[in-house]
Amino acid sequence: MQLHFLGTGAGMPSKDRNTSALALKLLEERGSIWLFDCGEATQHQILHTTIKPRKIDKIFITHLHGDHILGLPGFLSSRSFLGGEDTLTIYGPKGLEQWIDMTLKLSKTHVTYPIDFVEVQEGIVFEDAQFIVRAMPLQHVIECFGYRIEQKPLPGELLIEKAQQLGVPKGPLLGQLKAGHNVTLEDGTVVSSKDVTNPPQPGFVVTILGDTKFCENAVVLAQHADVVVHEATFDHGTIELAAQYGHATNTEAAQVARQANAKNLILNHISARFLAKDLIPFLDEAAQIFSSVYLANDHSEFEWRQHTLNEI
Ligand SMILES: [Zn+2]
Numbered sequence: 001m002q003l004h005f006l007g008t009g010a011g012m013p014s015k016d017r018n019t020s021a022l023a024l025k026l027l028e029e030r031g032s033i034w035l036f037d038c039g040e041a042t043q044h045q046i047l048h049t050t051i052k053p054r055k056i057d058k059i060f061i062t063h064l065h066g067d068h069i070l071g072l073p074g075f076l077s078s079r080s081f082l083g084g085e086d087t088l089t090i091y092g093p094k095g096l097e098q099w100i101d102m103t104l105k106l107s108k109t110h111v112t113y114p115i116d117f118v119e120v121q122e123g124i125v126f127e128d129a130q131f132i133v134r135a136m137p138l139q140h141v142i143e144c145f146g147y148r149i150e151q152k153p154l155p156g157e158l159l160i161e162k163a164q165q166l167g168v169p170k171g172p173l174l175g176q177l178k179a180g181h182n183v184t185l186e187d188g189t190v191v192s193s194k195d196v197t198n199p200p201q202p203g204f205v206v207t208i209l210g211d212t213k214f215c216e217n218a219v220v221l222a223q224h225a226d227v228v229v230h231e232a233t234f235d236h237g238t239i240e241l242a243a244q245y246g247h248a249t250n251t252e253a254a255q256v257a258r259q260a261n262a263k264n265l266i267l268n269h270i271s272a273r274f275l276a277k278d279l280i281p282f283l284d285e286a287a288q289i290f291s292s293v294y295l296a297n298d299h300s301e302f303e304w305r306q307h308t309l310n311e312i
């Protein structure tokens with residue numbers, strides 16, 4: 001799993017930061033990419049990456065503020081030009097479908113692929129054999145959601161020698177054992193999967209939160225997460241402004257990660273008021289509360305491998 005931050009600014013673009021968009025790259029896991037928010041010019045940001053728009057098969061929108069959705073019409077249109085044929089599913093708050101439908105209709109934009117809309121409410125918004133995605137409302141000035149993406153446990157490694165010692169022949173029975181099924185051999189012996197596999201490995205948990213002030217649901221969504229992406233529009237010195245505008249500070253984001261016993265925190269949605277020279281103290285302030293903290297810049301990339309987060 002990799003995270004590629006396409007836009008990390010707050011409210012409006014600056015020279016250094018585009019507005020919100022984050023690609024969750026699941027290429028090894030399922031050959032696809034999920035996009036979280038799509039601020040204006042997200043497609044331009046994608047041009048500087050190896051991301052292929054047709055590989056993006058799900059877009060999760062946290063809320064309907066312009067800095068999180070204004071890139072959608074352009075992205076949807078380009079995905080069509082670039083040969084996207086597979087269904088795109090868009091998850092988001094009430095009103096998103098209406099806005100996209102109207103925009104595409106009035107601009108006579110024809111897309112070559114089906115779009116499915118899922119109106120997000122609290123609870124499970126997506127589940128298949130590999131992943132489960134849950135949403136909970138946060139506390140912003142309009143309806144806004146946070147998402148918790150859980151990878152289901154991965155089958156334990158198959159101990160081939162052990163299976164062969166028990167008489168399992170090469171072939172499909174080995175695959176069934178690896179998948180967790182017990183098998184019966186020709187002579188009637190039953191071989192149990194757990195005797196010839198290592199225990200299942202836990203999957204990863206990534207929590208991606210939309211704009212919010214410090215809130216309890218953020219802590220719930222981030223519970224024991226491997227990676228939490230939290231907005232940090234303000235710093236501790238501007239904490240009163242944060243609450244007033246429905247946003248959080250670097251230190252509040254760190255409190256969320258700490259209370260949730262999360263493993264890693266990435267600060268995102270950074271106000272243009274913070275200049276390059278301010279970013280080290282900005283990060284240090286959060287690190288005093290939660291040490292495993294990173295700051296996302298446009299095109300920051302992180303990789304989750306062997307239960308460890310690395311910035312790449
Ligand atoms: Zn925002």
Ligand SMILES: [Zn+2]
Binds near residue numbers: 063211
């Ligand atoms: Zn907002």
